[in-house]
Amino acid sequence: MENFRKIIQHNREWAAAMKAEDPDYFEKRASRQEPHFLYIGCSDSRVPANVVTGTEPGELFVHRNIANVVLPSDLNVMSVLQYAVEVLDVKHVIVTGHYNCGGVKAAMGNQSYGLVDLWLQPIRNVVRWNKPELEQIEDEQARFDRVVELNVLEQLYHLSETPVIQNAWEKGKRPLLHGLVYDIHEGLLREIATGVDSQEAADALAQRRQSGVPAGPPPVMGRLTQPVLAGDALADAIAQRVMDRLNVTGGSAKR
Ligand code: CO
Numbered sequence: 001m002e003n004f005r006k007i008i009q010h011n012r013e014w015a016a017a018m019k020a021e022d023p024d025y026f027e028k029r030a031s032r033q034e035p036h037f038l039y040i041g042c043s044d045s046r047v048p049a050n051v052v053t054g055t056e057p058g059e060l061f062v063h064r065n066i067a068n069v070v071l072p073s074d075l076n077v078m079s080v081l082q083y084a085v086e087v088l089d090v091k092h093v094i095v096t097g098h099y100n101c102g103g104v105k106a107a108m109g110n111q112s113y114g115l116v117d118l119w120l121q122p123i124r125n126v127v128r129w130n131k132p133e134l135e136q137i138e139d140e141q142a143r144f145d146r147v148v149e150l151n152v153l154e155q156l157y158h159l160s161e162t163p164v165i166q167n168a169w170e171k172g173k174r175p176l177l178h179g180l181v182y183d184i185h186e187g188l189l190r191e192i193a194t195g196v197d198s199q200e201a202a203d204a205l206a207q208r209r210q211s212g213v214p215a216g217p218p219p220v221m222g223r224l225t226q227p228v229l230a231g232d233a234l235a236d237a238i239a240q241r242v243m244d245r246l247n248v249t250g251g252s253a254k255r
Contacts, residue, residue, distance in 0.1 A: 035061045038084035038175070040077065040155070041096040042068045042103065047182050049096075052189065061088060067103025068095055069122055070155040072162060082164050085175060093159060093175045096189070097152040098182040104148050123147070126154045126209075152179040152192050153209035160202035173197045 018025045035058060039049045043064045050060055063080040070077055084090045097104070106113055107123035127134065130150050137143040156179040159165055168175060177196035180189045196202055 029058045033058050033061075033088070035059050035084075035088060036091045037061065038063070038081065038088075038090045038093045039096060040064070040068055040070060040080075040094065040159075041182075042066065042098055042101055044098060044101065046184050047096070047098045052182055052187070061090060066116060066119055067101055067107070067123055067151065068097050068155055069119065070095065070158040070162075071122060072158065078162065078164070081159070081162060085164050085168050090175055092178060093165075094178045094180060095152055095156050095159065096180045096182055097148050097155075097192075098184055099145050099148055100184055101148055101151075104151055105144060108144065108147060122154070122158075123151050126150050149181055149192050150209060152181055153205060155179075156193055156196065157202060157206050157209055160196060160199070160205070166199075169198060177202075 015026070022028075037053075037055070037059065038061045039053070040063045041047055041049055043066050049062045049064070050056070053060060061080070061084045063077055065074075065077065070081075072078065081093070084093070103116075103120055104123055106116070107120040108127055113120075127147055130147075134143055134146060137146060156177055159177055165175070165177070174197070177193075178191070179193040179196075181192055182189050193205055193208070196205060
């Protein structure tokens with residue numbers, strides 16, 4: 001309880017100090033936010049988004065989860081992304097991983113951690129797809145570091161494939177996507193990929209993220225080439241697929 005009280009106490013001191021410096025500090029920010037950046041990072045307590053990027057309240061829209069995973073099936077990150085891009089009109093989306101990431105380490109090992117194993121599955125895939133490259137790295141820490149970097153590239157690519165980013169790029173060259181890795185030993189952000197602003201740039205990224213994999217089709221879902229189906233069109237498409245599998249045509253199905 002004592003530690004918790006400290007948090008409240010520090011908050012009072014901080015608010016007072018900010019007001020002493022600028023009496024309108026909070027009022028100026030109270031009515032609206034106009035952040036230029038969406039930051040997607042790891043929940044790790046050693047990587048505080050505002051602190052390591054030197055940003056003030058109001059400058060960074062933030063989403064954090066274990067090991068900075070970006071999945072289209074995650075309603076949370078997708079909602080944050082949509083709001084940031086379509087409503088707040090952020091200019092940059094930054095995926096930030098960090099060395100010595102516990103989530104990445106867990107995904108590299110065989111130990112089970114319960115529910116979180118499901119969450120880490122995409123990183124297990126990164127490890128699997130890049131096995132040829134990773135097996136060449138003898139030093140354990142260097143291999144760990146490389147998986148952290150590959151994970152950032154992978155999540156950045158996932159980001160590029162989302163309808164939100166695809167739609168935004170169709171209208172212009174924004175937002176720019178960036179991949180960073182935070183070095184917790186040095187306190188420095190390393191640029192892994194910067195200024196991804198088009199499908200071509202994202203495709204180049206895809207090559208890099210599977211550099212150890214022999215040439216061939218990407219192991220993950222490719223870019224959507226078909227329109228997304230919904231409602232009756234989706235029902236028809238599913239029915240058609242079932243019919244195809246049963247090897248009958250729509251008109252001559254035997255009943
Ligand atoms: Co982490």
